Amino acid sequence: MKTLIVAEAGVNHNGNLDMALQLCDAAKEAGADIVKFQTFKTENILTRQASLAAYQAENIGVTKSQFEMIKELELDFGSFKKIKEYCDKIGIQFLSTPDDQESLDFLTETLGMNTIKIGSAEVTNVPFIRKIGGKGLPVILSTGMATLGEIDRAIYELEHSGSGEITLMHCTSKYPCPYEEVNLRAIHTLSEAFMCKVGYSDHTEGIVVPIAAVALGAVVIEKHFTLNKKLPGPDHRASIEPAELRLMIDGIRNTEVALGDGIKRPSKGEELTKEAVRRSIVAACPIKKGMIFSSDNLLTKRAGQKGLPSEMWDYVLGMIASRDFSEDEPISL
Numbered sequence: 001m002k003t004l005i006v007a008e009a010g011v012n013h014n015g016n017l018d019m020a021l022q023l024c025d026a027a028k029e030a031g032a033d034i035v036k037f038q039t040f041k042t043e044n045i046l047t048r049q050a051s052l053a054a055y056q057a058e059n060i061g062v063t064k065s066q067f068e069m070i071k072e073l074e075l076d077f078g079s080f081k082k083i084k085e086y087c088d089k090i091g092i093q094f095l096s097t098p099d100d101q102e103s104l105d106f107l108t109e110t111l112g113m114n115t116i117k118i119g120s121a122e123v124t125n126v127p128f129i130r131k132i133g134g135k136g137l138p139v140i141l142s143t144g145m146a147t148l149g150e151i152d153r154a155i156y157e158l159e160h161s162g163s164g165e166i167t168l169m170h171c172t173s174k175y176p177c178p179y180e181e182v183n184l185r186a187i188h189t190l191s192e193a194f195m196c197k198v199g200y201s202d203h204t205e206g207i208v209v210p211i212a213a214v215a216l217g218a219v220v221i222e223k224h225f226t227l228n229k230k231l232p233g234p235d236h237r238a239s240i241e242p243a244e245l246r247l248m249i250d251g252i253r254n255t256e257v258a259l260g261d262g263i264k265r266p267s268k269g270e271e272l273t274k275e276a277v278r279r280s281i282v283a284a285c286p287i288k289k290g291m292i293f294s295s296d297n298l299l300t301k302r303a304g305q306k307g308l309p310s311e312m313w314d315y316v317l318g319m320i321a322s323r324d325f326s327e328d329e330p331i332s333l
Helices: 017-030 054-060 066-072 077-090 101-110 126-133 148-161 186-194 208-215 242-259 268-277 310-316
Strands: 004-010 034-039 093-098 116-118 139-142 166-171 198-202 220-224 279-283 298-302
Touching: 004 017, 004 242, 017 034, 017 077, 017 242, 034 077, 034 101, 077 093, 077 101, 093 101, 093 116, 101 116, 101 126, 116 126, 126 148, 139 148, 148 166, 148 186, 166 186, 166 220, 186 198, 198 208, 208 220, 208 242, 220 242, 279 310, 298 310
Parallel strands: 004 034, 004 220, 034 093, 116 139, 139 166, 166 198, 198 220
Antiparallel strands: 279 298
16 A cells, blocks of 8 residues: 655744745655645634743744744745645645644635644644544644643544544654654554554655555654754754655555565565575486485485476485486485
8 A cells, every 4th residue: 555645844834935945845756645744823722921832942942932033934825825735736646734723714615625634742732632533623632742642632523523534643742853752663553543544644754664664554644844053943853855855655665566465475586586596406416216315315406396396305315216317316206
């Protein structure tokens, strides 16, 4: 099954429409299926007194309120309309996470977005979860910071509000995320606990972990990317650049092919190798007609699969030679 790859532009446009369009181009050129943003009106999602998250303060390296930082990263609805139109033009699916009711209505009713991505911060936001479920659309729910109980409640609220199919995303809400906090085996836990599709939203540095997630069964991969990791902003440091995004996608596609169908059998290439390396039973020395085959006059050697295969060793021992065999000649009955 082909993994759905979401190139997470997020707020890495730094509030600049032209940069957002460049991110769309980069995602398309890298081979992503979807380019995703975050749509919000700052006044609707946090107070002016809200402090920065620890990673935000560390990554931007300045002292300001979370409100000030988020406001600088906000794009208006008109800009998102242009982004959606541009995505349609270049042939990549547009997706954006709504962070408030007004943005949710705009994305689904004005832009016609047909899937809703819910960020980890909203897992416990019951009234908003219910509004999202009420749209009746498929949902991709990130589960960073959440317990199984909180995820269960979110799924309950979505389903009872009328949502479409729910896909969970394992996620660790730390930017960048150290390997020891990734816990990729939680992909299996979520799948077994909720019997649904499970993907992985990655915040580690590099591309190894999302590729590994595909090998563990993730059906969706979301990865933050940026035009330049050195740009100012809270998420650039935990993002990959376009060339890395291309490498990640290539790695995922190769992994999909390598996973195969799970049936253990010789591959086409192995059939040729088998002919060259599998052993046959051969005469260890000249054997005359009427002699008894034994471990003293037989050996196993590579013989291009001529004669009897080595797995018939026990069957051949004790039998009588029906003709003469020269040394190294494959044994036949």
